[in-house]
Amino acid sequence: MDTVDLDDLCSHVDSKICIIKKTLQLRHIGQDRSLRSALGKVASELHLLWDLLNKVETEVQKQESTAMSLKELEVVLERDFTEASHLNENIPAHLPKKGPNSHLAPGKENPVDNKVIPPEPTKKHVKEKVIKEMELITVQDFGNVPAYMKNRLTYEQINSIIEDINKAVVGKYKIMHQPSKTLNTAAKKQLVRFKEEETKDTKGQFFIVEQDIKEFTQIKVDKRFHGMLSILRHCHRIRELRGKGIVRYVLC
Template sequence: MESSDLDDLCFHVNSKISLIKKTLQLRNIGQDPSLTCVLNKVAHEMNSLHDLLNKLETEVQKQESISRSLKELQATFANNFAEASHMKENIPPHLPKKAPSSNEAKCEPPDVGQAPARAEPPKRPTKEKAIKEMELITVQEFANVPAYMKNRLTYEQINGVIEEVNKAVVGKYKIFHQPMKSLNNAAKKQLCRFKEEETKETKGLFFVVDQDIKEFTQVKVDKRFHGMLSILRHCHRIREIRSKGLVRYIIC
């Protein structure tokens, strides 16, 4: 047997003997009344340390959960910021117009510093009839239009057609609402046509026909134009009433 193996064996045996001695000493300590108090204190401290470690583990898990939530919130904020920046840099030239409120125009209070020399009776305001116009479509509405309808048409082109149709509506009904005496011969002929195109179904509604588009706008009334009108029907901006060979585009 080599000397190194013998040394290792001796070390192993001595370690076992030392461990047995320590075990016997601890056993004797447990039976010594004078050390019972010390052992109880050690046991109490061990229990306290165990409770403290449990609380520390719970707190670490809580902080890890908060850290994960903060990382998710940071990622969400970064995405929202990127989307907002993209929207800011790509604001479309056409946005829906807000319909004017009937109470928008308010009378200004009289100037108390200057008293009028003579009170005049208030003039009766002339009440103009409101003409209904189409609202521009939103980006989301255009995105929901089927691809076969859009073909190669763009969002800006559709809103451009809406503005042109609105011009025709306003031009037509301004003539419609004027007294006959104030109209020239051309406008009188237009008014006669407008009234001939009215039906029971269009009573109280605002509508235009292809001829109105031709007379009040520069839009070319062709297949492409009618394709745009199909998108406006899909977006519930207009609807059609057909009778006597004439298509009437009702403003929704």
């Protein structure tokens, strides 16, 4: 039954009720054999009304189910809108920027830069070793962190600590990748410590310890910092490797 027919249905039900009322006013006609046919008509109308009411009940249940589905859809849309608004308001500064010619259509050249630039003389470069850095967490990653771990920490604060940890990683491994003879006295002492902290399990891995955090960053190594490390472990950005009384934070 279509929803647009609901008004007609109500009107029809009212008319049936009026017929029944009038018929009941003549309830004594059963004593008259000539009027018994009217009673049969009343019974027939009652059966029709009963079937009609069943259809009304089915339609109401259908409309309630539809309303419930629409309400659930509204909740989902509101949640998606909230997440989209949060992303729009918290675009991280580390996103890559468009290149100077990114606005040009494919196959078209920049009309300003038509000059042929001669290639520079080839130079022999010493291949630099790549230093692994920790990836920033996404909004979805942060959303999956349990509330008890966050403890009022924000998405931006976690990514900020990642950038500081990356500074420590880069600072450490730049020293390790340089020839020893090019290092000053302080750097040579650091290099000795770095090598002493390595084990067979750290071979080929990039890791730092708390001493590296203190020497290469301004981070305060306290309870709050260790809480951030717990979030990074949960997000699979680092893992802990213990040994020789030292906790090593290995980049995943």
